[in-house]
Amino acid sequence: xxxxxxxxxxxxxxxxxxxxxxxxxxxxxxxxxxxxxxxxxxxxxxxxxxxxxxxxxxxxxxxxxxxxxxxxxxxxxxxxxxxxxxxxxxxxxxxxxxxxxxxxxxxxxxxxxxxxxxxxxxxxxxxxxxx
Amino acid sequence: xxxxxxxxxxxxxxxxxxxxxxxxxxxxxxxxxxxxxxxxxxxxxxxxxxxxxxxxxxxxxxxxxxxxxxxxxxxxxxxxxxxxxxxxxxxxxxxxxxxxxxxxxxxxxxxxxxxxxxxxxxxxxxxxxxxxxxxxxxxxxxxxxxxxxxxxxxxxxxxxxxxxxxxxxxxxxxxxxxxxxxxxxxxxxxxxxxxxxx
Numbered sequence: 333x334x335x336x337x338x339x340x341x342x343x344x345x346x347x348x349x350x351x352x353x354x355x356x357x358x359x360x361x362x363x364x365x366x367x368x369x370x371x372x373x374x375x376x377x378x379x380x381x382x383x384x385x386x387x388x389x390x391x392x393x394x395x396x397x398x399x400x401x402x403x404x405x406x407x408x409x410x411x412x413x414x415x416x417x418x419x420x421x422x423x424x425x426x427x428x429x430x431x432x433x434x435x436x437x438x439x440x441x442x443x444x445x446x447x448x449x450x451x452x453x454x455x456x457x458x459x460x461x462x463x
Numbered sequence: 464x465x466x467x468x469x470x471x472x473x474x475x476x477x478x479x480x481x482x483x484x485x486x487x488x489x490x491x492x493x494x495x496x497x498x499x500x501x502x503x504x505x506x507x508x509x510x511x512x513x514x515x516x517x518x519x520x521x522x523x524x525x526x527x528x529x530x531x532x533x534x535x536x537x538x539x540x541x542x543x544x545x546x547x548x549x550x551x552x553x554x555x556x557x558x559x560x561x562x563x564x565x566x567x568x569x570x571x572x573x574x575x576x577x578x579x580x581x582x583x584x585x586x587x588x589x590x591x592x593x594x595x596x597x598x599x600x601x602x603x604x605x606x607x608x609x610x611x612x613x614x615x616x617x618x619x620x621x622x623x624x625x626x627x628x629x630x631x632x633x634x635x636x637x638x639x640x641x642x643x644x645x646x647x648x649x650x651x652x653x654x655x656x657x658x659x660x661x
């Protein structure tokens with residue numbers, strides 16, 4: 333379908349669909365299933381396992397769950413976890429925090445968006461996106 | 464028979480503890496991965512082969528330790544019928560094999576293999592006390608195996624050495640088989656979308 337178009341038109345359409353994807357809110361229910369499948373090997377909402385517990389992570393300072401032995405790389409990240417920052421993290425944690433103990437990458441933007449929507453849904457209301 | 468198998472795996476666990484050196488317990492993970500200031504060095508090492516993969520292998524080993532504990536504790540709970548227990552012990556054996564492979568590669572690459580947590584910690588973290596029926600056990604195992612298969616596939620992109628990548632593919636496919644057997648036992652259908660893991 334793209335073959336018949338001029339390159340600029342195709343590029344514009346791609347850019348528009350990427351922007352639309354970014355603007356579409358994630359689906360927390362799909363995100364819950366994806367979280368369980370893709371993150372559940374190492375993480376739980378309420379207990380520190382291979383990775384730290386996740387309830388309330390959006391809006392929280394990176395590396396701040398008590399009782400979890402973080403890498404210095406994650407502890408050194410300032411600020412808080414925002415949906416945007418989490419999206420960067422899930423694309424490549426070693427790029428955001430070189431030397432981190434997490435290596436898993438999630439290549440699908442839709443999956444990242446849904447997982448982030450789920451994590452937001454289990455984080456304090458103040459950090460949820462206004463509806 | 465069941466009992467002797469349990470004893471066997473206990474022995475191999477002790478063997479592992481001896482082999483990896485209890486004195487270094489707890490130091491391994493952080494030391495192997497390095498501080499952020501070492502990032503450039505870490506990247507250089509990464510290009511040099513399996514040494515750069517120590518961090519990712521340590522996480523995998525921690526995951527296997529958890530799986531081993533879950534199968535052992537659930538296996539000893541008395542909740543499983545002999546047939547199911549037999550299968551659980553086969554899977555336990557696979558996870559112990561994974562542990563040995565990862566620990567020996569980590570040592571070869573100059574790292575100290577991360578130690579398992581205590582059973583009490585695993586019981587708390589996985590809420591194993593809440594397991595009341597065989598169905599509960601199989602459901603938990605299905606979830607953990609799915610998580611492990613996805614974790615392995617999802618980390619391959621971060622691996623620098625081809626032989627480590629192959630090991631992760633082997634780990635992922637073992638866990639995928641475990642998942643498939645357990646998922647079938649629960650009476651669940653195989654999901655329709657392509658790419659069940661990753």
